[in-house]
Amino acid sequence: MHKHNVFDETATLTEFWSQRVLQESNGTLLKVAKGIDSTRWHSHDDQDETFLVLSGKLIVQLRDEDVELGPGDLFTVPQGVEHCPVAPEEARFLIIGRSVTSNAAGGKPEWSYTES
Amino acid sequence: MHKHNVFDETATLTEFWSQRVLQESNGTLLKVAKGIDSTRWHSHDDQDETFLVLSGKLIVQLRDEDVELGPGDLFTVPQGVEHCPVAPEEARFLIIGRSVTSNAAGGKPEWSYTES
Numbered sequence: 001m002h003k004h005n006v007f008d009e010t011a012t013l014t015e016f017w018s019q020r021v022l023q024e025s026n027g028t029l030l031k032v033a034k035g036i037d038s039t040r041w042h043s044h045d046d047q048d049e050t051f052l053v054l055s056g057k058l059i060v061q062l063r064d065e066d067v068e069l070g071p072g073d074l075f076t077v078p079q080g081v082e083h084c085p086v087a088p089e090e091a092r093f094l095i096i097g098r099s100v101t102s103n104a105a106g107g108k109p110e111w112s113y114t115e116s
Numbered sequence: 117m118h119k120h121n122v123f124d125e126t127a128t129l130t131e132f133w134s135q136r137v138l139q140e141s142n143g144t145l146l147k148v149a150k151g152i153d154s155t156r157w158h159s160h161d162d163q164d165e166t167f168l169v170l171s172g173k174l175i176v177q178l179r180d181e182d183v184e185l186g187p188g189d190l191f192t193v194p195q196g197v198e199h200c201p202v203a204p205e206e207a208r209f210l211i212i213g214r215s216v217t218s219n220a221a222g223g224k225p226e227w228s229y230t231e232s
Contacts, residue, residue, distance in 0.1 A: 003183055003191040006168070025166040025192045025212055028142050050141040052122070052168075052210070054188075067119055072170075074210075075119040076141045094168070094190075096141055096212070 006054055010034055010092035016112045019095060019102040031095045033102060035087035042107035043082045047098040050076040056091035060084075069093075083107075122170055126150055126208035132228045135211060135218040147211045151203040155223035159198045163214040166192040172207035176200075185209075
C-alpha cells in the first residue's frame with residue numbers, strides 16, 4: 001500500500017499518450033498520462049474509459065459531439081463508443097480502466113513513441 | 117454521457133462524510149465527498165476503496181501506520197483492511213469503490229448526519 005501523487009507522477013512522464021499504472025482498485029487500473037495534439041479514432045470493446053483532467057485541456061471527440069475537459073473535469077467513455085482524444089495544449093490526466101490502452105489499438109499515434 | 121467537475125461538485129456538498137455518486141465505470145462508482153474530524157474504524161469486506169484528495173488534508177489511519185494525503189495524493193485501502201479516515205482540516209476528495217460506503221458500517225460518524 002503506497003500513495004502516489006498524480007501531479008508528481010505526470011510531471012515525470014517522458015512519452016505522450018503513454019499510460020503509467022499507479023494503483024489497482026477493484027479490478028480497474030488507476031493510470032496517469034499526458035497528451036498533446038491528436039490520437040486516432042478508436043473504441044474499447046472490453047472496458048469503459050474514464051478521464052479526470054489534472055491540467056491543460058483535453059477534448060474527447062465523439063462521433064456526435066466534442067466534450068471539452070479542463071482541470072477537475074471527469075468524463076467516462078462507455079465501452080464500445082468511438083472516441084478520439086485531442087489536446088490543443090499539453091494536458092495531464094488520470095485514466096481509469098481495466099487495462100493499459102496506450103497502444104496502436106487504443107489510438108496512440110505513431111509519432112508519440114520515443115526511442116528506447 | 118455527461119461530464120462532472122469534481123471541484124464544483126464537492127463545493128455543493130452539504131453533509132460531511134456523505135458520498136455523491138457522479139459516474140459509473142467498469143462496475144465501480146466514482147464518488148465525491150468532504151470530511152472534517154474523524155470517522156470510525158471500519159473495513160469493507162466487499163471492495164477496495166481508493167481516495168484521491170482534491171483539497172485539504174486527509175489522514176487515512178491504518179492499524180500500523182498513518183497515511184497522510186494532500187492534494188493530488190492517491191491511495192487505495194485494500195478490501196478487508198481496517199482504516200479510519202481523519203481530516204484535521206476540511207478535506208475534499210474523490211472516492212472510487214463498488215458501492216456507496218458513507219453509512220454506519222462504513223464509519224460515518226453519528227454527528228455528521230444532517231436533518232432532512
